[in-house]
Amino acid sequence: MNIYLPIAEMSVNAALLLGMGWAIGFLSGMFGVGGGFLLTPLLIFMGVPTAVAVGTGSMQILASSVSGAIAQYQRRNVDIKLGVVLVAGGIVGSVVGVSLMKILRQMGQFELFVSLCYVTFLGAVGALMMIESVGAMRKTQAGQPSSRKTGQHNWVHGLPFKMRFQRSKLYISAVPPAMIGAFVGFMAAIMGVGGGFVMVPALIYLLRVPTSVVIGTSLFQIVFVMAATTMLQAMENKAVDIVLALILIVGGVVGAQFGAAAGARLKGEQLRFLLAGLVLLVCMRIGWDLMVTPTEIFSIGPTIGG
Amino acid sequence: MRKKVLCLLASLLVIPAVAIAQGIDASPSDDPAPTVEADVSTRTLEVTTGFTGHEIVVFGAIDNSRAPIGDNHYYDVVVVVEGTPFPLVVRRKSDVGGVWINTSSVTFASVPSYYAIASTRPIEEIAGPPVLERHAIGFRHIKMTPGPSYKGTLKDYELAAFREAVIRLKKKQKLYVTEPKDGVTFVGRSLFRASIPLPANVPVGPLVARTYLFRDGQVASAHIARVTLHRAGIERLVHNFAFVYPASYGIIAVLLAVAAGLAASAYFRRQPG
Known part of the structure; x- marks a missing residue:
């Protein structure tokens, strides 16, 4: 059955979209990631305009993160104070991202910029994750428990505007979390991702936030920043397709249930290894499209008001 | 704003009619001149959520036909269906250090969003380029001029490449269609x-169906019919809402996403496993 998407202005098979939502949901449930970095490129490959893919991605991520965020909040795994600082930064980043997106669309360079962002971030995160997970698997084979140094001080602790974040047992400057939030918000707006894959390592390795509150606080930030980004994308770029998002959400929540069950059977480092492989594959696919000589060097599009 | 739109609409309606009227060659004989009349099977089409395309039939008749009985090739008929013209940006990529980047662009002030042509014979056999050009018949003669921002930095053949790209890409999107042989029967x-x-994927808006009657390489008569293509149902509601009230649309998108997320998790919590 074909369905006409009102904002993407194209007719697509509804069953195909549901299946795609399911597959993305399955992978995100399995790996415990938002899945935006898979969904947005997939929508673009399908022919959805890049801006609509990115804007609609924000709405889908909001839906898939909200229940997780509430569950984490109920288990008291959210550092609200740290979360608010991250959200404040995140909204600033999102505003900058959405505005930059509008300018780049007028210049005709938005697609390129998105692709470059994807190649850079997915390449870096994928490679780091791959190295880390291979190392962890070796250690497990050798029988050593994996350990993480805690309580170490670094340059982060020398900055002003110090705040006490009780739940995270931290007394640090508000500047780094605000910067991290802003960076993730910017990425979220431009790439149509939640940004958990940058946020979580940043909180753990840069701020030394205890792992118990990292996921919850990250989800807290994602929910609010995605809500703001969805609003901004709708207002500035008219790039949120509610019909497309709802179909993906329905497919996604079902897929996530199966994915979570499948993920429970694998070890953490095995999951991270598989996820790293997936991330690198997406990265290479997008990179390939940038480098390979296109069969059609021309493209047409509507003029974007300005 | 409204005034501007009205002006634009008026100009859209008047220009083709004038062009057609000027193009018709007066018949020297005393017999009543052959005229063509045509209409479209569907006057109004609704683009709904389930819209998967539609086939319209342009049908007509030749009055005062001088064709000898049994000669179906005496006249030629060309039908052109054109969509609302829109500004269009065409971009060209080139290889910049191994990465393909959009490096040049041309904005055409108005390009028909849709263009279909059907004829009894290939149009080149029916009439010469000046006649086809005057009536904008055939892909090669679609009216397409660079917009005011165009600085004239491209050579003629380069500009032609951009024009051809529009036609090629529109054809690929099935928005420019041609039935060169037996398209009109x-x-x-x-x-x-x-x-x-x-x-x-046909863009909504009014479509103009122009029917030309050709004899000896000249337009003997022409007729215009219109089809309106508008959004309807949920699809129209969503699209209009998104563009007219973007802030409310954004709020609804957020609330829907939150509601969907919560409903899903509530549902799956009840189902163990």
């Missing part, structure tokens, strides 16, 4: 019909 001596496929 005669049913008997003076009745004819042409089916025009509208794809699912």
